[in-house]
Amino acid sequence: MNYDRADLLDRLAAEYVFGSMTSRARRRFERLRVELPAAESAAREWERRLMPLSQSVPPEAPPPRVWQGIDRRTGGARRAETGWRAWLKPALGFAFGVVATIGLLQVDPGALVPIDDIVQARGTLPQSYVGLLTDAQNNAVLLLSSTRHGRTLSVKRLRPQDEPGHHENEDGQYPVFHQIPGPADAGHCVQFSAARLLNCLPRRAGPQAPPPTRLHSRPGAIAPSGGARTPCRIVCPVLAWRQAPKAFGGHADERFLDPVAEGRRA
């Protein structure tokens, strides 16, 4: 069909607007309206021309449900809840999220942010446990530290130490931990579980390492004998004493883990 002919376009537009076209012909002309400005113009002209015929149709009030449907479909029903009601749910959700996040960070600062970043940001360590392992002369030999809920125990040798197996504390058997309380834990003693403590032992135990059966038979715990800066005694000192200097690599050895042993007070 030659759509360059104005008379043809005009006739098609007339029948389209008038309503006498079949469904298929209507679809074709609607595509033509989009593609051909002359077709669109012709249709507009016929719409204008025939509009007066529609004015003879008596008006009839539509039922209220029509507007309700329009309002719902165009978002008006939702917008009707503007004001404080509309803000209530998102505000409560946001507040809950803030509280939950603050709570989580209070309980476990390292849960969301790497502990190094926290240290950098605060300039201080977060709540931590710090333990000093001393020799019989009360000289600091090892520094052990971990965040309050940390899973890693850091062990740092402070001075060269001879094989300490022959040294004994005042109980004749155990070396002594001295606790330096963390910021919020003044008065509490170090309470690493044996599992955590042993977790720092070398993967390959040295020749001095006690057999695993012995380890398990002597669950580790660090027990306080007083308040802040008071000595804490380690119940399985032989293990820690002998192996801690070799634990600088910090590899774990599951054979030494004791999942049930927890710190207990002496």
Added chain:
Amino acid sequence: MADVAHLQSLLSRVALGDRKAFRALYDAAAPSLFGVALRILKRRDRAEDVLQDAFVSVWQRAASYSAAASQPMTWLTAIVRNRALDLLRGDTLRATESIHDEETGETNEPPDDRPDPLGLFEQAADALAIRGCLDEIKGPQRQCLALAYYHGLSHSEVAERIASPIGSVKVWIRRGLERLKRCLDRPT
């Protein structure tokens, strides 16, 4: 009917998302548009659907309305008529109507006491003062035009309705439209 300037103002505000203007536009235009849809579809539920769809479309497309291209009621009526005609041509409605026709011969709609298409056509001619101009369009030809415009019947449906050959109906409608064009475009 609301005046053109007021409707144009409402449409421009609707284009900016003004819901009060949208409601005002609905209040002003919906009765006329519902009448048009009802006349074509002859079923209230269908006419309500068309009116709803048309106003949802107006809300979405108000920015595309050009006051220079058409008057507000012309634009709105075209939207409603096109949707009504599309629905009328739809297979679903066809099937529904055929079931009604074949099984019961009637619908659950109340009797239509509104003017018939030819009556509406005459009223329009009187209102537009073109009755004399349209005198050349005689009996069946005038009825063809009325049925096609007010009831949205296609050529074949008109032919069936007035029991005339489809070729004759096509010629009558084409000539009738040419005559209408001359009558409606002449200066008043």
